[in-house]
Amino acid sequence: MLDGWNVNRSYRGMSAEQRLADRRERLMTAAYTLYAKPGFTATTIERLCSEARISNRAFYECFGGREELLQALHERCVEESLATVSKALQDAPNTLDGRIRAGIRAYIEFTTADWRRARIMHVEVRRSGDVLTLSRQRAVDAFARLIEDASSDFPRPAPLNRRLIALGVIGALQELLIEWLLSEDQPEIDELVAVAVHIFNRSLEPG
Incomplete structure (x- = not known):
């Protein structure tokens, strides 16, 4: 469930597929809070990436956009x-x-x-x-x-x-x-x- 997501997991020992899945979960966790407040229209990709601790390039490997x-x-x-x-x-x-x-x-x-x-x-x-x-x-x-x-x-x-x-x-x-x-x-x-x-x-x- 959304409440239980953990954004602090290490990439050590992960496959490429696992790393991609981990980044998606990081972004979902960040969006769960930021899209709720300040809201979707006020949340930039840069802010999502900062909260999820991933690069902008990694964002587009996970999602096509906000x-x-x-x-x-x-x-x-x-x-x-x-x-x-x-x-x-x-x-x-x-x-x-x-x-x-x-x-x-x-x-x-x-x-x-x-x-x-x-x-x-x-x-x-x-x-x-x-x-x-x-x-x-x-x-x-x-x-x-x-x-x-x-x-x-x-x-x-x-x-x-x-x-x-x-x-x-x-x-x-x-x-x-x-x-x-x-x-x-x-x-x-x-x-x-x-x-x-x-x-x-x-x-x-x-x-």
């Missing part, structure tokens, strides 16, 4: 989040309410456990312009399918298209997490979970 590095970082954050939510859904009580609460709590707790992850996934993903458009669309689609699959065993009547409901819930979650990140009066995690669960349940009620 944008490719941001995409790799965002995709890793998404993959880790999906794995966490999937595990929570598997372990949840076998009821619709149980799965809803377990999945939402797992996502919110995992995302807020590290402010850098939360900023990259919910703030920088928007501030980066078109860089993460496709990556963000793939992430939203993956989470929407996860929500649909989690509720498919419980044919609770829905007034509207279930996929659109899933997309709406994802949008609400994103806004709640942005509020958590940027608000001076930061809401409690339990409050975020309660609000998100309420929104999901209300979305399934007849009009």
Whole structure:
């Protein structure tokens, strides 16, 4: 996981492939902090290289540019989040309410456990312009399918298209997490979970 990366490993005894992989991890670690703050647009390749302690030339052996590095970082954050939510859904009580609460709590707790992850996934993903458009669309689609699959065993009547409901819930979650990140009066995690669960349940009620 991102939190456990170590940028202090020696190159001694490494093959060329291992050295390349090590440099990529150094850059991913540097970007994990710098892309979160001061942010993607304010972070230069020179600063990334300085933080990762590699040369500018070595950067281009690993990534085609800052944008490719941001995409790799965002995709890793998404993959880790999906794995966490999937595990929570598997372990949840076998009821619709149980799965809803377990999945939402797992996502919110995992995302807020590290402010850098939360900023990259919910703030920088928007501030980066078109860089993460496709990556963000793939992430939203993956989470929407996860929500649909989690509720498919419980044919609770829905007034509207279930996929659109899933997309709406994802949008609400994103806004709640942005509020958590940027608000001076930061809401409690339990409050975020309660609000998100309420929104999901209300979305399934007849009009």
